[in-house]
Amino acid sequence: MxxxxxxxxxxxxxxxxxxxxxxxxxxxxxxxxxxxxxxxxxxxxxxxxxxxxxxxxxxxxxxxxxxxxxxxxxxxxxxxxxxxxxxxxxxxxxxxxxxxxxxxxxxxxxxxxxxxxxxxxxxxxxxxxxxxxxxxxxxxxxxxxxxxxxxxxxxxxxxxxxxxxxxxxxxxxxxxxxxxxxxxxxxxxxxxxxxxxxxxxxxxxxxxxxxxxxxxxxxxxxxxxxxxxxxxxxxxxxxxxxxxxxxxxxxxxxxxxxxxxxxxxxxxxxxxxxxxxxxxxxxxxxxxxxxxxxxxxxxxxxxxxxxxxxxxxxxxxxxxxxxxxxxxxxxxxxxxxxxxxxxxxxxxxxxxxxxxxxxxxxxxxxxxxxxxxxxxxxxxxxxxxxxxxxxxxxDFVYVVLFPQLFCVIYFEFCNTYGSLAGYIIGLFLRLGGGEPLLGLKPFIKYPYYDEVDGQLFPFRTFCMIISFISILSVSHISRCILMGVDRKWDVFLCVTNIPESTKYSMDDPVELDSKETKGDQLPEPVIEEPSHKSTEELVKSDTYIE
The missing domain is CATH 1.20.1730.10 (Sodium/glucose cotransporter)
Structure with missing residues (x-):
């Protein structure tokens, strides 16, 4: 040597x-x-x-x-x-x-x-x-x-x-x-x-x-x-x-x-x-x-x-x-x-x-x-x-994470449904384009695809834009739908985030203090927007629901 x-x-x-x-x-x-x-x-x-x-x-x-x-x-x-x-x-x-x-x-x-x-x-x-x-x-x-x-x-x-x-x-x-x-x-x-x-x-x-x-x-x-x-x-x-x-x-x-x-x-x-x-x-x-x-x-x-x-x-x-x-x-x-x-x-x-x-x-x-x-x-x-x-x-940071970061910082109405949809769609479209360095063959051939030179269309940017649009549109649609229905349909509990202190079963009998309610009348659940506390506060708080 x-x-x-x-x-x-x-x-x-x-x-x-x-x-x-x-x-x-x-x-x-x-x-x-x-x-x-x-x-x-x-x-x-x-x-x-x-x-x-x-x-x-x-x-x-x-x-x-x-x-x-x-x-x-x-x-x-x-x-x-x-x-x-x-x-x-x-x-x-x-x-x-x-x-x-x-x-x-x-x-x-x-x-x-x-x-x-x-x-x-x-x-x-x-x-x-x-x-x-x-x-x-x-x-x-x-x-x-x-x-x-x-x-x-x-x-x-x-x-x-x-x-x-x-x-x-x-x-x-x-x-x-x-x-x-x-x-x-x-x-x-x-x-x-x-x-x-x-x-x-x-x-x-x-x-x-x-x-x-x-x-x-x-x-x-x-x-x-x-x-x-x-x-x-x-x-x-x-x-x-x-x-x-x-x-x-x-x-x-x-x-x-x-x-x-x-x-x-x-x-x-x-x-x-x-x-x-x-x-x-x-x-x-x-x-x-x-x-x-x-x-x-x-x-x-x-x-x-x-x-x-x-x-x-x-x-x-x-x-x-x-x-x-x-x-x-x-x-x-x-x-x-x-x-x-x-x-x-x-x-x-x-x-x-x-x-x-x-x-x-x-x-x-x-x-x-x-x-x-x-x-x-x-x-x-x-x-x-x-x-x-x-x-x-x-590559994957650009396609998946950049639209996610921009939306979470600049759009208050974005929620977990939109984030998950954008994540899945963006990742699927990106993987569909293949990656020669990792030995992944494309199963989606974007415009101008060449058998020798591969993807010639700016498909990464296309995937990022579609992911971005998916986050915004799914967030808006899910928010409009779930705000008017029972909270049980909100699977991720991010639109109708009800505090733990007001959780109760509508089917079970509930004993209530007479000073707070009259007769059989139940208190109205509080509908809140997703909390903006720090992560540590959310973990310790009784109002955070996973």
């Missing part, structure tokens, strides 16, 4: 730095047993740290490796993720950050469980989980690619080793550790890549990127216009309903600061993508047969670490590879922590164990971290494209 000892030492050094900072930051949570403090860092994230960790919401291993891969494969014209996710941060700040922070939610799923009930919130956890798992898989895949280049070992082994390290680091937990390591992550990426660029751009094996612009800029093919539009909208709106994003929003001291962090982070996303784009352009114009690599690049996942190792001097490669690896490692904990937080709070506590102690919740979070690591590892080994994983992680 050939080993790049300089790169290996660099990775170890940067790992130690990241781990040390994570452990130092974890001291802020020492002695605290409140799970919310660990999830949201006591809602006390500072402005500078907040900007860094919000930017790191998207800028990580999948971001920098995926952007370089996309430019190398298809050209800058088709590398939509950097600007797409930047716009998603702006839209998130304008539409949701202020409203979510003002309500004092703990996770993204809280408004769903407050309005639709615990079980519907648990159902919505599934697409949120899929997004976080795919995102973690993209991170692990990029980290495995980097390690495999440094050590020249099997990619699968590199991914497994990387996953074990990431899970171990995440166990030290808490948003404080995640946020402070995010600061180091972004600094490492920015300095590491910019130092390497001058050497790679002027390498004797690389044609000037001005002369190869036709290749790395990409060419427009009108046949794929619908696909381009579909992915652009998917990234812009599908980049919003993420716990990893709202964890930063909800940890901000104020709602106004949450918006500021979103806007500044959008600018940061664009800036941080520039070196990755240039690395992809350099790789496209490199004669790899003339380098020490000695062959054409067949696995575009490893384009970025290949450029750093073979087109820069050893010392510069040392800095670049170490920085990228450390950055990827720091990214892994954010996504795993987010999914574990939602599971522990919104699924385990609010559905199965409402009286669970804080210590029990913390242990459930730790167990969930292992589960997330295993799922992410399996997907990263199964799916070969980092950039494909990058898109896929926003």
């Amino acid at each position: 050939s080993v790049n000892w300089g790169g290996l030492v660099a990775v170890i050094i940067f790992y130690i730095i990241i781990l040390a900072i994570g452990l130092f930051a974890a001291r802020k949570t020492r002695g605290k047993t409140d799970s919310e403090d660990l999830m949201l860092a006591g809602r006390n994230i500072g402005l500078v740290v907040g900007i860094f960790t919000m930017t790191a919401t998207w800028v990580g291993g999948g971001y920098i490796n995926g952007t370089a891969q996309s430019v190398f494969d298809s050209g800058l014209l088709w590398a939509q993720a950097p600007w797409g996710y930047a716009i998603s941060l702006v839209l998130g700040g304008l539409l949701f950050a202020k409203k979510m922070r003002e309500q004092g939610y703990v996770t993204m799923l809280d408004p769903f469980q407050q309005k639709y009930g615990e079980r519907m919130g648990g159902l919505l956890f599934l697409p949120a989980l899929s997004g976080e798992v795919f995102w973690s898989a993209a991170i692990l895949s990029s980290l495995g690619a980097t390690v495999s280049v440094i050590l020249e070992i099997n990619l699968e082994l590199a991914v497994i080793i990387s996953a074990c390290i990431a899970v171990f680091y995440t166990l030290f937990g808490g948003l404080y550790s995640v946020a402070y390591t995010d600061v180091v992550q972004l600094i490492c990426i920015f300095i590491g890549l910019w130092i390497c660029l001058p050497f790679s751009l002027t390498s004797e094996y690389v044609e000037p990127i001005v002369d190869t612009s036709t290749g790395w800029l990409g060419e427009w093919d009108s046949k794929f216009t619908g696909v381009w539009i579909d992915y652009a909208l998917l990234l812009m709106f599908g980049g919003i309903p993420w716990q990893v994003y709202f964890q930063r929003v909800l940890s901000s001291k104020t709602a106004a600061r949450a918006q500021i962090l979103s806007f500044v982070a959008a600018f940061g996303c664009i800036v941080m993508a520039i070196p990755s784009v240039l690395v992809g352009a350099v790789a496209r114009g490199t004669d790899w047969n003339m380098t020490d690599y000695g062959k054409d690049v067949t696995n575009s996942n490893i384009v970025l670490p290949l450029v750093l190792q073979y087109l820069t001097p050893p010392f510069i490669s040392f800095i670049g590879l170490g920085a990228v690896s450390a950055a990827v490692m720091s990214s892994a904990d954010s996504s795993i922590l987010s999914a574990s937080s939602m599971f522990a709070r919104n699924v385990y506590k609010l559905i199965f164990r409402q009286k669970a102690s804080e210590r029990e919740i913390l242990w459930v979070m730790r167990i969930a971290i292992f589960g997330m690591g295993i799922l992410s590892t399996i997907l990263s080994l199964t799916i070969n494209s980092i950039y494909g994983l990058w898109y896929l992680c926003s």
